[in-house]
Amino acid sequence: MQSKLSFPLSFLSLLSSATAAVIDPSSFASNAILLRDVVVIGGGSSGTYAAVNLKRAGHSVALIEKEARLGGHVDTFQDPATGGIFDYGVVALLNTSFVRDYFAFFQEPLMDIPASNPGALDAFANLRTDAKNVTLPPTVPWTDAAAVFGAILGYSAQISQYPFLVGGYNLPNPVPADLLLPFGDFLAKYNLTAFANMAFRFDQGMGNILATTTLYAFKYLPKTTVDAFVGLAPPPVMSATLNFQGLYDKALAYLGSGTNAFVNSHVLAIDRSGPRVLVAVLTPSGPRLISAKKLLVAIQPKASSLQGLGLDLSVQENNIFGQFNNSYYWDIVIKNSGIPPNVGVTNVDLNASLAIAPMPGLYGFAPAPLPGYTNAYYGSPSFRTDAQVKAETLAAVKKYVAANGLPATSPQIVGFNSHAPFWLTVSPSKIASGFYSQLNALQGQRNTWWTGATWVAHDSTAIWDWSEATLLPALKGSL
Ligand SMILES: Cc1cc2nc3c(=O)[nH]c(=O)nc-3n(C[C@H](O)[C@H](O)[C@H](O)COP(=O)(O)OP(=O)(O)OC[C@H]3O[C@@H](n4cnc5c(N)ncnc54)[C@H](O)[C@@H]3O)c2cc1C
Ligand SMILES: *[C@@H]1O[C@H](CO)[C@@H](O)[C@H](O)[C@H]1NC(C)=O
Ligand SMILES: *[C@@H]1O[C@H](CO)[C@@H](O)[C@H](O)[C@H]1NC(C)=O
Ligand SMILES: *[C@@H]1O[C@H](CO)[C@@H](O)[C@H](O)[C@H]1NC(C)=O
Ligand SMILES: *[C@@H]1O[C@H](CO)[C@@H](O)[C@H](O)[C@H]1NC(C)=O
Ligand SMILES: *[C@@H]1O[C@H](CO)[C@@H](O)[C@H](O)[C@H]1NC(C)=O
Numbered sequence: 001m002q003s004k005l006s007f008p009l010s011f012l013s014l015l016s017s018a019t020a021a022v023i024d025p026s027s028f029a030s031n032a033i034l035l036r037d038v039v040v041i042g043g044g045s046s047g048t049y050a051a052v053n054l055k056r057a058g059h060s061v062a063l064i065e066k067e068a069r070l071g072g073h074v075d076t077f078q079d080p081a082t083g084g085i086f087d088y089g090v091v092a093l094l095n096t097s098f099v100r101d102y103f104a105f106f107q108e109p110l111m112d113i114p115a116s117n118p119g120a121l122d123a124f125a126n127l128r129t130d131a132k133n134v135t136l137p138p139t140v141p142w143t144d145a146a147a148v149f150g151a152i153l154g155y156s157a158q159i160s161q162y163p164f165l166v167g168g169y170n171l172p173n174p175v176p177a178d179l180l181l182p183f184g185d186f187l188a189k190y191n192l193t194a195f196a197n198m199a200f201r202f203d204q205g206m207g208n209i210l211a212t213t214t215l216y217a218f219k220y221l222p223k224t225t226v227d228a229f230v231g232l233a234p235p236p237v238m239s240a241t242l243n244f245q246g247l248y249d250k251a252l253a254y255l256g257s258g259t260n261a262f263v264n265s266h267v268l269a270i271d272r273s274g275p276r277v278l279v280a281v282l283t284p285s286g287p288r289l290i291s292a293k294k295l296l297v298a299i300q301p302k303a304s305s306l307q308g309l310g311l312d313l314s315v316q317e318n319n320i321f322g323q324f325n326n327s328y329y330w331d332i333v334i335k336n337s338g339i340p341p342n343v344g345v346t347n348v349d350l351n352a353s354l355a356i357a358p359m360p361g362l363y364g365f366a367p368a369p370l371p372g373y374t375n376a377y378y379g380s381p382s383f384r385t386d387a388q389v390k391a392e393t394l395a396a397v398k399k400y401v402a403a404n405g406l407p408a409t410s411p412q413i414v415g416f417n418s419h420a421p422f423w424l425t426v427s428p429s430k431i432a433s434g435f436y437s438q439l440n441a442l443q444g445q446r447n448t449w450w451t452g453a454t455w456v457a458h459d460s461t462a463i464w465d466w467s468e469a470t471l472l473p474a475l476k477g478s479l
Pocket of ligand 4: 322323324325
C-alpha cells in the first residue's frame, strides 16, 4: 500500500507554480477519488451539524477536519487517573427543538442547567495587579441586584427593537446608529450600565466588551439567551454527562470515519474552475481527491485561513475576507489551583470604566465540576502567545492564593486551548456601508456555501437554527 501513501508529485508541482490551483484528477489513483454531493471543510459546530443533516436527508457528504476529533470549540477534559469528565469549552445550549432533536438522534442526554449553585461564593479581585479580594463600592452600578435586573429588562427591550438580528446578518440600510456605537456608550446612553458585568461574563473572547460594536454584543447575547439565563424563559441545557465531545464522537462514527469524515486531514488545494468542486486532501491513509457538487466552508473565513486551504479565491472574495479583524480567546483547566472549590473569582479593575477588567487578561477563575480542578478563561483583542497566556494565568493563580491567605499549592495547567481566530469583526463604518450584504452575497456563488460563527454568531443554538431555516434549504436547493 506504499503507493497510496506517496503523494502524487505531478499534483504538487502544479501547486507550486499556479496562482489559482488547478487540480489534475489523473494524478490520483482511481480509488482515491471520491464523488460526493457536498464537501464540508471544518468539523466544528456548524460543519458537523450540516454534514449530519445532509446525510440524514440522503445526500452524500465528505467532511474534512484538521484536528484529531470533531467538535471545534468543544473542549472536554478527562482526568487521566479517575476518568472523571467535564466540558470547559462549549457548555450551554438553549432548549430548542433542533437542539433536542440533534441530541436525541445521537442518544446523548441533555439536562437543564441548574438555576444556582448553593454555597457558591463570588470573589472579585484585580488579577492584573495585587489579586486581593476587593469589596466593590456601591458606585459600581452592577453591585445592585435591583439595578441589574432592571438593566436586563432594559437590554431585552432594546434588543427586541431589532428582530432582524435573529439568524444571519440581515441588516437594514441604513444600519440603525445605536448598533454601531461602542457597547459601553450604548449602555451609558440607555442607563443600562448595570448590565456591564453580565456582558463581560457572557460575551467572553470579544476583546474589550465596552469597546465592542453594539451589533456584535447583541449577536453574542440575544434576548433568548438572556431570558433563559435569568429565569424569564425555560433554562438553557448542558450535556447531562458533561461531555459534549460524546455527541461529536458519535457524529464522526455516524458519518463514517475515514470514508466520509476525515479527521487529522489537511486540505492542500481547492479548485472551483470546473463544473464540480475538486478538493485535494491529505488524510492519514493517503491523499484523496473529493469531487463534489458543492463546497461548504465551515472554518473561520479569514483570508489567510482560506488561502491556507489552497482555495482559489476570487478578487472579490479576497477583498471581502481580507477586511476581517479577529479577537483571541483561551480556555484553561488548572489542577491544584489552591482556590477553594466553592469560590469563583471575577477579574475586576476599580480604576477602569464600570470596574470591567481590561483585556488582554483573565475573565476569572471558576470551580470546575470535578474536585481539584479550576477553570480559567482568558481573552485578548490582539495576538498573544500561548506561553504568555499560560505564564500570566499561573502567576495570577499563585498571586490570588498568596494575597488572600490561602495555603500555597503547586498549580498546574492540564487543559489549554487557543480558540483564535475567535470573533471576526469589521469596523462600524464598514458595517454601515454594507459589508454584510457583500458578505452574504457570496452564498452559493462559485458552487460555494459558507457557515459558522461569522455568518451567525458564536452561539451553537443560533448557528443550528439558522442552518435549518436558511443555509441548508438553500444549499439543498442548489444540488
Ligand atoms: C471557550 C469557548 C466556549 C464557548 N461556549 C459556548 C457555549 O457554551 N454555547 C455556545 O452556543 N457557544 C459557545 N461558544 C461559541 C462557539 O464558537 C460556537 O458555539 C460554535 O462552536 C462555532 O461554530 P463554528 O463551526 O463556527 O466553529 P468551530 O466550532 O470552531 O469549528 C471550526 C472547525 O474547523 C476546523 N478547521 C479550522 N481550520 C481548518 C482547516 N484548514 N481544515 C480543516 N478544518 C479546519 C477547526 O478545527 C474546527 O473544528 C464557545 C466558544 C469558546 C471558544
Ligand atoms: C427542554 O424543554 C422541553 C420542552 O419544553 C422539556 O420537556 C425538557 O424537560 C427541557 N429540558 C431538557 C433537558 O430537555
Ligand atoms: C437609571 O437607572 C437607575 C437604576 O439602575 C435608576 O435608579 C435611575 O433613576 C435611572 N436614571 C434615569 C435617568 O432613568
Ligand atoms: C483590522 O484589519 C485591517 C485590515 O486588515 C487592518 O488595516 C487593521 O490594522 C486591523 N486593525 C486591528 C486593530 O488589528
Ligand atoms: C488606580 O489608579 C491609581 C492612580 O493612578 C493607582 O495609584 C492605583 O494603584 C490604581 N489601582 C488599581 C487597582 O489599579
Ligand atoms: C475572598 O472572597 C471569598 C469569596 O467571597 C471568601 O470566601 C474569602 O474568605 C475571601 N478571602 C479574603 C482573604 O478576604
